Amino acid sequence: MMTSIKATGRPTYPRRKRHFDARACDQHVCGKYRDCVAYGHRHEQGANESERHAEADDPCLPAIGGHRPPVAPGVLPCEPMLKQSDKVGDVMMTQPRFDGKVVIVTGAAGGMGLGYALHLAKLGADVGIFDKDLDAGKRNSEYDADSVADAIKALGRRVVAVQADLSNRAEAQSAVEKVARELGPIDTIVNNAGGAITPADRSYATNSPDDDIELLIKVNFLSAVYCCQAAVPLMTTPGGAIVNIITFGAFAGDSHGKYAVYSAAKAALLTYTRHLAVELGPVGIRANCIAPGLIHTPRVAAAAAARGMGTNDQTSGIPLRRFGKVDDMVGAVEFLGSDMSAYITGECIRVTGGLGLISL
Ligand SMILES: NC(=O)c1ccc[n+]([C@@H]2O[C@H](COP(=O)([O-])OP(=O)(O)OC[C@H]3O[C@@H](n4cnc5c(N)ncnc54)[C@H](O)[C@@H]3O)[C@@H](O)[C@H]2O)c1
Numbered sequence: 001m002m003t004s005i006k007a008t009g010r011p012t013y014p015r016r017k018r019h020f021d022a023r024a025c026d027q028h029v030c031g032k033y034r035d036c037v038a039y040g041h042r043h044e045q046g047a048n049e050s051e052r053h054a055e056a057d058d059p060c061l062p063a064i065g066g067h068r069p070p071v072a073p074g075v076l077p078c079e080p081m082l083k084q085s086d087k088v089g090d091v092m093m094t095q096p097r098f099d100g101k102v103v104i105v106t107g108a109a110g111g112m113g114l115g116y117a118l119h120l121a122k123l124g125a126d127v128g129i130f131d132k133d134l135d136a137g138k139r140n141s142e143y144d145a146d147s148v149a150d151a152i153k154a155l156g157r158r159v160v161a162v163q164a165d166l167s168n169r170a171e172a173q174s175a176v177e178k179v180a181r182e183l184g185p186i187d188t189i190v191n192n193a194g195g196a197i198t199p200a201d202r203s204y205a206t207n208s209p210d211d212d213i214e215l216l217i218k219v220n221f222l223s224a225v226y227c228c229q230a231a232v233p234l235m236t237t238p239g240g241a242i243v244n245i246i247t248f249g250a251f252a253g254d255s256h257g258k259y260a261v262y263s264a265a266k267a268a269l270l271t272y273t274r275h276l277a278v279e280l281g282p283v284g285i286r287a288n289c290i291a292p293g294l295i296h297t298p299r300v301a302a303a304a305a306a307r308g309m310g311t312n313d314q315t316s317g318i319p320l321r322r323f324g325k326v327d328d329m330v331g332a333v334e335f336l337g338s339d340m341s342a343y344i345t346g347e348c349i350r351v352t353g354g355l356g357l358i359s360l
Contacts, residue, residue, distance in 0.1 A: 097338040099124035102183045104176065106130045106166055106227055107193030109148060110137030111297035112245070115326035116190050116333045118143075118151060123334065126158040128179030128186075130172075130193065130227075132165045140298040158183055166193050167218035172226035180234040188337040189231045191224035191269075192245040195299070196262040200307040205260035213261050220265035225272060228287075232276075238284020243336045244273045246348065248293045252356045254309070266291075270348060277346030286345035288336045293352025295324040319354030328353075 103120045107113035109131035121127050129148055137143060145151035149161040160179045164171040180186055196203065197219065198212040208216075224244050231242070249263035250270050269289070276287035294300070294310045304310035315321050332351050335341050350356070 096124040097334065097340060098188075101125045101187040102128070102179065102185060103337065104128040104130065104179055104186055104189040104227070104231065106189075106191050106223065107195075109134050110140055110142050111299055112292065112295060112326050112329050113190075113192040114142055114148060115330050116192060117148060118155070119330035119334065120188075120190075120337070121152045121155045121157045121159075124157070125188075126183045127152050128160045128162070128175070128183060130162050130164050130166060130175050132163065132193075134161055134163045137298075142298060166223035166227055169222075169226045172223065173230040176227060176230035176234065186231050186235045187239065188241045188243065189227060189235075190243045190245065190333055190337060191227050193223050194220040194245065194266075196247075196259050196307075196309075198262070200258050200309070203258045203260060203262065205257060208261045216261045217265045217268075220262060221268045221272070224269050228272075228276060232280065232285065235285055239339065240280075240285035241337045241341075242273070242276060242280075242285065242287040243333055244269050244287070244289045246270050246289045246291045248291050248350060248352050248355055250291060251350070256308075258308070273348075274346045281345055286336075286341070288341070288345060289348035290329070290332045290336065291348055291350045291352070292329060293318070293324055293350065293355040295326065295329060295351075297326060317355065317358055318352070319357055322353065324351065324353055 098120050103125040105113050105117040108117040108129035114137050117127050117129050143151050149159045152159040160182050162175040162178055164175045166172045228242060246266035246269050249259055250267040273287045273289050300310050310323060329351055332349050
């Protein structure tokens, strides 16, 4: 496909998404951004050096993390980034909101992550699924297919499944790059991997041991930071959406003070998300959080009695008088991960059935 140069002297690109090839970016100034696909294309077209770098040097572009932000093909950097339509009603789409979009869901082997991945695939997304144990949900009989990847393929969507410990920066980076390389630029990333995975009886603010503190911060905070840092340069701009999953515990503690470090790690993710929103707003990437309440995923339901969290007597503290289900969560992810929430960034939606509204 040919690149054209209009009378303004600015090159424009076809709006169609290109296959991402990180290797094509080696020659370019930033070496990794998605706009390098366009630049790579221009290398093929034989454009000269000054044309190739004209947009990268544009002073209208704010720098992100020391790099220039990505530029979507067909969008000139000085145009209003979120210009979509002047007509009321045009934002509501008639096609599935994720049709042809590329979505990453972390911690997608089971529980809520599995629900998000399947829901977004049903809405038309191609999905990258990451988990440190891709068979976790299969062992709990959470789906019938041989694997989550097969369940997504059965919906007619493309899938890239990566088994990776996302609290390791290199593994997170390589997983995200694999998705961009095989599926294309990333439209939405849902950072869901995590959990209050250390023993509850030593999860108080005063008795959490070093190993637990380190693990909880790595799994619940750093894994999301690493995935965001890897994904942002490869995201669609404008229009990319980051959805970070935290917990209601970031706002209100367990009545005995348990899960202190877990909640603090998720609160850190909330603050980090607000900073992402500020930094990335100018290039049209939004960042928001979802705080689940007590959601009866298979893991939580199985451990409820032992952990004293999600036991039946606790529903009286929930205005809707029941625990949440995975299906209760997917709508919020669909909303924050799509253009339905095009003017919302830096926010957190609590999906809790009203947990926390009752004072005693
Ligand atoms: N279930 C709840 O009641 C509840 C409440 C508030 C917040 N949350 C949060 O929602 C998210 C999902 O919770 P869930 O109940 O579905 O949990 P889950 O244990 O069923 O699923 C979490 C998945 O994340 C994966 N994971 C964990 N650490 C990882 C790592 N380092 N690298 C890659 N994958 C990793 C696990 O293998 C697992 O498949 C978590 O972040 C959790 O903290 C859950």
